[in-house]
Amino acid sequence: MKEQKTDSKTAFELFPELISGIKKPETKTRPKAKVQPITRPEPAPMPPGKISPPQPPDLGWLQKDERRGKRISAGAAALLLMPDNQYRSMAAEIIGAMGYDIWTIKSLSQAVARAVQCQIIIVDTEIIGRPEQSALHQKIINLPMVIRRYIYYAVIGPEFHTLYDLEALTLSANLVINRRDLSSLKTILTKGLRSNADLFSPLIQAQKQHNTAPIDKILPGPA
Secondary structure, three states: OOOOOOOOOOHHHHOOOOOOOOOOOOOOOOOOOOOOOOOOOOOOOOOOOOOOOOOOOOOOOOOOOOOOOOOOOOOOEEEEEOOOOHHHHHHHHHHHHOOOEEEEOOOHHHHHHHHHHOOEEEEEHHHHOOHHHOHHHHHHHOOOHHHHOOOEEEEEOOOOOOOOHHHHHHHOOOEEEOHHHHHHHHHHHHHHHHHHHHHHHHHHHHHHHOOOOOOOOOOOOOO
């Protein structure tokens, strides 16, 4: 059976005598809406060569801001592996005044043996050389995080930019200090320790609620 095709007709064509007096409406063609293309600003062209890292922080505030931290709990220790000079004496005096027991270690082997027994470790590249080639550095960065996060590890050297987090991150350290800024060590350490506590305290509190935090560890920093 063949399908019948019907042509579509208007009422004016089907019933001309009935609606002869009615004016046929004009067919208006609706204009098409103009679609405006979305224009987005072109990204700034990348400079030639490598992408520059963030700049070291401005330390202009350092001489004006002597932050006062409370003394930390008794028994907390700081290990200093630094040359026997005025810088080590200055560091020992400042950190001791913050409440830490000072361990001035003279040999690298002693430092390696006692590293996990302290809350702060400060080393000078004059003693350990390149950190990535140092046995002490390798021991610290390879500690399990359940131990490592309770140790505040700072590296001193003339090649570093003080409080430059990106440099510290590349070393897996918590802090880098340039020797020329050691006169402001108390301010530098207090700021760094507080930032460290702000980062890890929520995690430690959550672990304590679930009884998964080490009971013999304290987070380094002013109490």
